[in-house]
Amino acid sequence: MKEIISTPSAPKAVGPYSQAVKANGFIFCSGQLPYAKEGQLISEDAGEQAKQCMENLKSILESIGSNLDKVVKTTIFLSDMNNFKIVNEIYGSFFKSEPPARVTIQVARLPFDVKVEIDAVAVS
Numbered sequence: 001m002k003e004i005i006s007t008p009s010a011p012k013a014v015g016p017y018s019q020a021v022k023a024n025g026f027i028f029c030s031g032q033l034p035y036a037k038e039g040q041l042i043s044e045d046a047g048e049q050a051k052q053c054m055e056n057l058k059s060i061l062e063s064i065g066s067n068l069d070k071v072v073k074t075t076i077f078l079s080d081m082n083n084f085k086i087v088n089e090i091y092g093s094f095f096k097s098e099p100p101a102r103v104t105i106q107v108a109r110l111p112f113d114v115k116v117e118i119d120a121v122a123v124s
Contacts, residue, residue, distance in 0.1 A: 007063035011035040031119040032056035046083035050090040053118040077117040
């Protein structure tokens with residue numbers, strides 16, 4: 001059984017996907033872009049973009065009674081690996097102890113030409 005997760009506290013999906021799906025004790029959060037819940041890009045700065053992506057993930061998880069402490073895996077997509085250091089610092093501020101497993105990769109391009117996208121898998 002799966003449960004589709006949708007909350008107004010994070011930007012709504014901009015395509016044929018869900019903000020998150022809960023299934024078999026896991027929460028699979030779609031990649032979050034650096035948009036405020038109202039739908040506007042928050043900044044051109046990679047650090048600020050990373051922070052907004054993490055805030056969006058936090059909002060989605062909290063909307064169903066979970067939180068970032070329950071995240072077991074993330075993927076960070078960067079449009080430029082030169083932004084790794086600042087994004088890593090911001091990301092680390094959300095996981096002060098027992099951080100999840102993670103992959104960070106540079107991609108050729110991200111939706112809407114943003115600099116950062118982050119997805120997550122959490123236990124419920």
